[in-house]
Amino acid sequence: MSDRTTNAGRFGLWLGFGLVSVLLVLLMVQVDRQWQRMSEMTRILQEQAEDVRRTRGLLRDLEQSLRSGGVVAPGQQAAAPAAGRGDAFDRARRVAARDDHAQGDWLMLAFGTGLKTLTPLVSSDAYASEVQAYVTEPLIARDSETLEWKGLLAEDWTVSPDGLTIRFKLRRDVSFSDGVPFSARDVAFSFEFMMNEAIAAPRSRAYYSKIARVTALDDHTVEFVFSEPYFNALSLAGSIEILAEHFYRRYLDTPRLFNESRGLLLGTGPYRLPNPETWTPDQGRVELERNPRYWGPVGGAFDRIVWRVIENDSARLTTFRNQDIDVYSARPREYQDLLNDTALMARSQNFEYMSPTAGYSYIAWNQSRGGKPTRFADPRVRLAMTHLTDVGRLIDEVFLGFAEPAVSPFSPRSPQHDPALTPLPFDLERARALLLEAGFADRNGDGVLEDESGAPFEFELTFFQGNEDTRRMVLFLRDLYARAGVVMKPRPTEWSVMVENLQRKDFDAITLAWTSGVEVDIFQMFHSSQTLDGGDNFINHRNPELDRLIDAARAEVDEDRRMRLWREAEAVMVADQPYTFLLRRQSLVFIDGRIANVHNTALGLNLMAVPVEVFVPADRQRRR
DSSP states (O other), X not given: OOHHHHHHHXXXXXXXXHHXXXXXXHHHHHHHHHHHHHHHHHHHHHHHHHHHHHHHHHHHHXXXXXXXTSOOOHHHHOOOOOTTTOBTTHHXXXXXXXXXXXXXXXXXXXXXXXXXXXXXXXXXXXXXXXXXXXXXXXXXXXXXXXXXXXXXXEEEEEEOTTSOEEEEEEOSSOBOTTSOBOOHHHHHHHHHHHTOTTSSOHHHHHHHTTEEEEEEEETTEEEEEESSOOTTHHHHHHTOOOOOHHHHGGGGTOHHHHHTOSOOOOOSSSEEOSXXXXXXXXXXXXXXXXXXXXXXXXXXXXXXXXXXXXXXXXXHHHHHHTTSSSEEEOOHHXXXXXHTOHHHHHTEXXXXXXXXXXXXXXXXXXXXXXXXEOGGGSHHHHHHHHHHOOHHHHHHHTSTTOEEEOOSSSOTTSTTSOXXXXXXXXXXXXXXHHHHHTTOXXXXXXXXXXXXXXXXXXXXXXXXXXXXXHHHHHXXXXXXXXXXXXXXXXXXXXXXXXHHHHHHTOOSEEEEEEOOOSSOOOHHHHOGGGGXXXXXXXXXXXXXXXXXXXXXXXXXXXXXXXHHHHHHHHHHHHHHOSEEEEEEEOEEEEEETTOBSOOEETTEEGGGOSSOOOBOOGGGOOOO
16 A cells, blocks of 8 residues: 555544544534523523412412401502502503514623622622612612602502601512512511621611611511601612512621622512622623513513623723624713714714713812821811812813813702802912911922921822723823922722722722712711711711701701702812812713614613613524
8 A cells, every 4th residue: 555545544534533523522512502501491490390389389378368368369459559650660661562672682781890799788889789770679769751759669658747757568579589579578677687787888877877667567568767857768768778588687697708798699670690699700790681580560671681891991992893792981082083983883872961960070088097187187288189180171181071070079950059169270379378378388499398397298199090081180180289299199009909998998099989869968978977987988077067067958858948958068068178079071872773772861871771671673683
């Protein structure tokens, strides 16, 4: 046999072996996919069997109760919503009735930072709240058109004439995503759990401290009793974070496990974690699946909602271009270029708006560190730093005009804001005079201010390292401050480290942003009582007059009188400058064009609204 024949035979043998190997790999992949599908089907069947067993038990209990005369049938007893009140599904129902409405596809989103935890109460960032909004539900919710309260888990409610007692009548058809029925006991337990000092929830306890007790009067009636009047009582009671008693009660005996947990999230909402106990930050994403037990008349249109963690701005844009995520919030410097990108715009829709509830960015000046007052404890120094911060140029040069100055925590479109108060102007000479009055002067001629002991006026400004606009802003401010002899050292920091620094109050100054609402309660951020460990007054700001006004406003139920008190409090903050209030940014958002029914509302863009209003028509779906 010739060498050529031998080589050909060997080649054929190796080729055959390679083909068999490829086929084996493909078969293994296919078997793995089938196994995953079988596992998923088995899990669903197990859940359905459990639901059937639970339903049979409820029917037996109901039959026994009817025979004994203890209760009347649920259909007879259930109270209808108050006349004209309706429920929170009005808008979602209208969307679901559209001819092109369909279920299916995945909504792919991105977070600019990794999440530390998804566990309610111990989580503190807006990203965790965004995920939780799909999994847990409040008793009531605002209509995004009228801003009126609508029933969600509660079908009706009454408020006593003195405003101290609110009684909610709960729906009877609600269950948690694991199939256990929701009841008034879960609401009462949620308050009990939150107010337990062993649970790391000082932020929530601060808000709910005005509630004396929460009582389950029966399975479907819960009563909130306030210890004193509170202007936002209905909102506070109606938005309590509902914790399933059967799931969370065990952590009253082991609070440390709860406080250190990362993914304990179970609720009644339209979506759920595939496993409510096993999510961890190292997964690099959050994935929710549609809740097959959802009680609402309209559920989530998407099969799944997925958030990927993509910290780099450019990487997020590339991912959006590749259609691997569906939403991209543009930076001002790239916005016009993206509008001119015909290929991108052919498959995208864009929204440019100032949300009516837009939050504000700020620089927070830490007034006490390690138990000792800092230079920022002097209000003259804080006022000087605000006069050194040229917000007008900052908006023009860094944000290209897509922002507005922030005067205070109150939106200029809110009745809380006094229109007579305007942003403090950039004033280099006024700032120098204030700093000189506070004891800072250039004592050695090096161009840097020193205090009376000769220590230079220098500090670190902590900021999130993953946001390019924030980085540009900080470098811009560094040069401005240097003109007055103040040395600011930028300190780029990972998000998880920033959160830890806030909790320990271990920073000189930090730039962040607060979200906002229809009416902002500033107790959490600025009241002296909230300087406690874990509280959100992480700058240790204390002002007795501001405390008095905050307390008076929160206790005032008459809106006109309350707004006057808020405006007085605003004047105190403008004079005291606990923060240097920077700006409110416009939203510059691009959304994949296949997502239908996206529009702006009185509460902002409805893309993230729950009940879910957006969907993908069947002929445009691409993810399974």
